[in-house]
Amino acid sequence: MSYTVPPTRTAAVVRQLRNEIVTGELPPGTLIKDAELAARLGVSITPVREAIAQLSVEGLIDIAPNRTRHVTKMTQKNALELIDVMSVLACAGFEWGVENLTDTHLDLMHQRQKEFVEGLRTGNVLGAAAAGADFSTIVILASGNRELQSMVDLVVARTNRILLMTPESDIWQVWIDGHQEILELLERGDRTGATTRYKQIYTEYRAKAESHLFDE
Template identity: 80%
Template sequence: MSFAVPPTRTAAVVRQLRNEIVTGELPPGTLIKDGELAARLGVSITPVREAIAQLSVEGLIDIAPNRTRHVTRVTQKNALELIDVMGVLAGAGFEWGVDNLTETHLDLLRRRQREFVEALREGNVLAAGAAGADFSTIVILASGNRELQSMVDLVVARTTRILAMTAESDLWNTWITGHEAIIRLLEAGDNRGAVQRYRQIYVDFRARVEAFLFD
């Protein structure tokens, strides 16, 4: 019988704060106070401080020289730069992993795509983001380069936070149609075409984000 091992208090606080930041419950510029967070979450100061340090590494919380902490503010420059970096890293991982995919991997890709679309239909942005990210992760991990996946995870978290898309956002369509096209190409044995289509997702996504957020 399998069961989920409860996370550490620090991991639980990281997860809670990350979700609040990504969903916009903690808006950009929000002042982060250790004592208030600890009281609200029912934990001691130590896991709160450790969680803040982790989220600072992820780029979700800014720590000023005077040690005050705020939820990272959004600018056009850092939004587009993050998408560029994510495209380079994930694109490399996808290219390295695509030739190692098996039918089992393809089944997982199809399943994640169904979960992605269904989560959006239900309005569950966090679940949709996780399923969408897992679609890429399946291929990147097939490359055997786990260090690259760790780097992609950090950039994805920061990019998701910056966009804070609702379930109704038209931006999701870039990923939905891109994933479906990739699956068709992989099923046809066109791995090079799948890599090109994957890279095109980031080109299209960047253009739509630029117009959507900063027009």
């Protein structure tokens, strides 16, 4: 799961700021000031600056040529491009890993699905997003390709913003239904069908993002 205690102050600041950005607590365009953040979080300037640099790599914070930092704005074009990238990476990992799944993997996937649904039911969107991401991670890691998972991790927070900006939207249902059907297919031994259904999730997700999430 994704709930381990960060090993360093920088990691703790990264997690805190990432959560605030993806939930909209720090809205797109918000000016990021080192000293104010350090004072609010009770840390020195150094871990704040290191965290900002990390979140810039993840695409959550924009650093302008004059060194001012703002929370990255999300446009429809950005969102659809991110979904396309995630689709390519995650679907490749799922296809590579699905044949290696064991009963233990399936048990973990069932557990993550329960946590995903429960998180949404109770309004814990961060916990739900983490559980939903872990559902896919279990399969991707079963491929044995950790480099691929590293690439997925770089964009997952940005794609989570698309979901978390509309926590009440039926866009979540795309993932709930998709995961459940994938589990049923895997229980029947239909790995090819499960892969096809996983790819379909991204097709449906993109369509909803395109039609519902942005005005432009």
